[in-house]
Amino acid sequence: MPEGADSRQLKFRDPARARDLGRALTAAAEAMGRTVSLMHVCGSHEQAIARYGLRASFPRSLDVIMGPGCPVCITDTPEVDEGVALARQGVTIATYGDMVKVPGTVLSLGDAQAEGAKVEVVYSVTQAVELARATREPVVFFATGFETTAVATAAALLGGVPDNFSVLSAHKYIPPVMEIVAEMPGSKVEGFLAAGHAATITGWGVFEAFVERHKLPVVVAGFEPLDILAALVKLVELVRDRKPEVVNMFPRCVTREGNRNAQEQLFKVFRPAGGRWRGIAHVPNGNLRLRDEWAHVDARRRFDIDLRPLWKFAPPALVQDCICGDIMAGIANPKQCKLFGKECVPDTPVGACMVSSEGTCKIWHLYGGVPDLSSSDAPQGEVRP
Amino acid sequence: MCLGVPGRVVSVEGLVATVDFWGVRRAVRLELVDEPVQAGDYVLNHVGFAIRRIPEEDIQGTLDLYESLLRGDGDLMAADVRAELEANPEQSPDA
Amino acid sequence: MNLRLDLLGERVSMKHGAGGRAMRQLIGEVFTDGFPKAPAGAVGLDAMDDGAALPLGDGRFLVVTTDSHVVLPAFFPGGDIGRLAVSGTVNDLAMMGATEPLGLTCAVVVEEGYPRADLDRIHASMVAACVEAGTTVVTGDTKVMGKGQLDGVALNTTGVAIATRVVRDCGLRAGDRLIVTGTIGDHGCAVMAARHKLDLAGDLRSDVAPINGLIRAALAAGGDGLVTLKDPTRGGLSSALHEMAHKSGVGVLLDETAVPVNAAVRAASELLGIDPLVIANEGKALIGVRPAAAEAVLAALRAHPQGRDAAIVGTCTAERRGQVVLDTGFGRRLLVEIEGEPLPRIC
Known part of the structure; x- marks a missing residue:
């Protein structure tokens, strides 16, 4: 393979370096002489940890908790219902693939599609705009994702859209939810791994006030195996040294001030508003809603979205029994939830932890507990004959 | 939460770049990136938009940072040694 | 639009056709029951x-x-x-x-x-x-x-x-080797890119082809040492491995670094956040062989134009029966089966 970016990218996936960092992580964690609980607030971190099997190399005394980091899973049921209701009213819904299977009160967008509604999966908001250009029918972009994704929606709107295009925003803003999690009573979390791609937009400076308030360290991390391991090493060091600081371990993408151009576009189009995150809590300023200047593209103001036909069929409010918030805070496990494995299963999830492919409840349900491959399936690396 | 993939810019036409992801190429929009982008640059793509031009020196910079963790330029080596001493106190030179 | 609203448990949904657990459950519950028995043998x-x-x-x-x-x-x-x-x-x-x-x-x-x-x-x-x-x-x-x-x-x-000899999709035992006959994910990736108009330029082509000639060569080389055959279509290699593991009552240890994947498929799957292991194939086979036959079968496959990229990718184990353990090169985890069609992701 010729020298170049490819191999450079691959260096962040060098298994030998990963083993070195894994050893450093074990040494740092074991030196603490007690269990250390850290939380990442990013679904992509969990995806990467799972995909590369990194969890197996974490020392036992290190508890890496999956926080409320998947913008799709925490999209609240009434938000999904709005998309489903619009689709059933005959409007074409364009959305990201992640959203299709997320359950609303009775139906997911995928279910609505199976009934005959028009639901188009797009990779980019640009495709949704093109879809609207190619028709006279109304097209609503069901917009999900954190600020990283919201900036793309903002750019598309600022770039000009046809009259039949509107946005149903379920975009979320991460920084406020970290406050919620940090203040959860009984939380054992001693440090946060912050999402590198969201921080690419917001800049790492956004976490300084958080650290000041909660005296908990934050390390900004990328998504390759070496990025995650190195960031965890750093975070354990900060916990050990009782240094509540923000450290940027993803300098190739994240700066202190972030992407100013993107931030400007984001807040030209969206304003933060309070709202429920599925299975977690009401998060002040946790939602991104379209500003009044954009009322003409706001699906909530353009359409009479009638949720009653859906809610007529609403099952009992199971959500109230869901303990996803506690599970995400690391103070409860799925078996302590009375819905787990009964009303709440992968096919008909109630809470966020059962929706996500890497959600704690989903994984427990599939494997009857945490798949611990570190002891029973050792040694690592070599395929046994 | 946000799937971001780096790629290398092949060409730029207005606000659209053709980006090579080492196997497939795709159009990537440039409205959001905060610096001018030209052919040969690396960008971070999220949902068809470049959200960052990745300076080549910062790629090496990140690698250097990780190496420094391993070398113990920070405080790590000390922790490592401390850990070993705590784990095996009887093996201290005096014993 | 006149759409009915039915509660879903009693309705067939797309996931029941996607080749995974849900489909096997539907077939098991609805279709295999009640027919008179097939002839002995x-x-x-x-x-x-x-x-x-x-x-x-x-x-x-x-x-x-x-x-x-x-x-x-x-x-x-x-x-x-x-x-x-x-x-x-x-x-x-x-x-x-x-x-x-x-x-x-x-x-x-x-x-x-x-x-x-x-x-x-x-x-x-x-x-x-x-x-x-x-x-x-x-x-x-x-x-x-x-x-x-x-x-x-x-x-x-x-x-x-x-x-003259029927090869099944069960019959594996611990120590047996698993071979894939070439790169995985090509078909599903090409179809997905076309279906969702993803505008990906590159060598994304379905592998759809009759491979009976390739399998004939493998059977000739492996003889009785070739134990199982399965085509990893819907649900991809992951579903095929799970089904084999389940039916044979063995565990499978899959070496991810040995699984052949086209550069274009690898790049597309990174962009779309989809694991190539769950993407459909239409011109590949997963072959289980006794250890002694592995090299002969591999050589025969590689000598065939459709099997140039064939590789030994896994080993059957006595532990974790019915499960597939993936060795990523960084660590190990359990491989899961996909539920429903893979879709492009943003997170």
């Missing part, structure tokens, strides 16, 4: 294998398989629904060890208003695939449905062949 419906094998009384078996094909879009880079219909059935026969199909049937259901030119293209590619596979269509049926009652065209093909 037969591989019947309850085996839920790639096809059936009916004993002819002289030690040989008549192998039968049937497959319906709907794909959106009907034409995609590397193939079309016609090539898929012939290849799928020829390959299902081959996966039972029957690599010389006697003939195929073909039933076509077409939507009113479907372009005649498209039917001609589909027909031409069926002819070409038959020639490649060394077989032909011997009887057929055509139905037209009203506009909107069907989305375009659906094809069903049934194939028959004689086999």
Whole structure:
């Protein structure tokens, strides 16, 4: 393979370096002489940890908790219902693939599609705009994702859209939810791994006030195996040294001030508003809603979205029994939830932890507990004959 | 939460770049990136938009940072040694 | 729009056709029950294998398989629904060890208003695939449905062949090796890129092809040491491995670094956040062999133009029966089966 970016990218996936960092992580964690609980607030971190099997190399005394980091899973049921209701009213819904299977009160967008509604999966908001250009029918972009994704929606709107295009925003803003999690009573979390791609937009400076308030360290991390391991090493060091600081371990993408151009576009189009995150809590300023200047593209103001036909069929409010918030805070496990494995299963999830492919409840349900491959399936690396 | 993939810019036409992801190429929009982008640059793509031009020196910079963790330029080596001493106190030179 | 709102538990959904757990559950609960028993010595419906094998009384078996094909879009880079219909059935026969199909049937259901030119293209590619596979269509049926009652065209093909030895998708034991015959994810990736108009430029082509010739070469080289055959179609390599592990009562240790993946498929799957291990293939096989036969089978595969990229990717274990452990090169985790179609992701 010729020298170049490819191999450079691959260096962040060098298994030998990963083993070195894994050893450093074990040494740092074991030196603490007690269990250390850290939380990442990013679904992509969990995806990467799972995909590369990194969890197996974490020392036992290190508890890496999956926080409320998947913008799709925490999209609240009434938000999904709005998309489903619009689709059933005959409007074409364009959305990201992640959203299709997320359950609303009775139906997911995928279910609505199976009934005959028009639901188009797009990779980019640009495709949704093109879809609207190619028709006279109304097209609503069901917009999900954190600020990283919201900036793309903002750019598309600022770039000009046809009259039949509107946005149903379920975009979320991460920084406020970290406050919620940090203040959860009984939380054992001693440090946060912050999402590198969201921080690419917001800049790492956004976490300084958080650290000041909660005296908990934050390390900004990328998504390759070496990025995650190195960031965890750093975070354990900060916990050990009782240094509540923000450290940027993803300098190739994240700066202190972030992407100013993107931030400007984001807040030209969206304003933060309070709202429920599925299975977690009401998060002040946790939602991104379209500003009044954009009322003409706001699906909530353009359409009479009638949720009653859906809610007529609403099952009992199971959500109230869901303990996803506690599970995400690391103070409860799925078996302590009375819905787990009964009303709440992968096919008909109630809470966020059962929706996500890497959600704690989903994984427990599939494997009857945490798949611990570190002891029973050792040694690592070599395929046994 | 946000799937971001780096790629290398092949060409730029207005606000659209053709980006090579080492196997497939795709159009990537440039409205959001905060610096001018030209052919040969690396960008971070999220949902068809470049959200960052990745300076080549910062790629090496990140690698250097990780190496420094391993070398113990920070405080790590000390922790490592401390850990070993705590784990095996009887093996201290005096014993 | 006049849509009914039914509670879902009692309705079939798309995931029931996606090749994973849900589909096997539906088939198990609804379709395999109640039929009179198949003749003694037969591989019947309850085996839920790639096809059936009916004993002819002289030690040989008549192998039968049937497959319906709907794909959106009907034409995609590397193939079309016609090539898929012939290849799928020829390959299902081959996966039972029957690599010389006697003939195929073909039933076509077409939507009113479907372009005649498209039917001609589909027909031409069926002819070409038959020639490649060394077989032909011997009887057929055509139905037209009203506009909107069907989305375009659906094809069903049934194939028959004689086999002296039936190869199953079970029978593995600890220590056996698993071989894939080439790069994975090509078909599903090409179709997904076309279906969702992802505008990915690169070598994304479906691998759809009859591979009975390739399997014949593997069988000749492996003899009785070739134990199992399965084509990793819907649900990808992951589903095929899970099914083999489950039916044989073994665990599987999969070496991810050994699994061949095309550069374009690798890049596309990173962009879309989809694991190549769950993406469909239409011209590949997963072969289980006794350790002593592994090298001979691998060599025979690699000597064949369709098997150049063949690789040993896994080992059967006595631990974790029915499960697939993935060694990523960084660590190990349990591989999961996909529920439903893979879709492009943002997170």
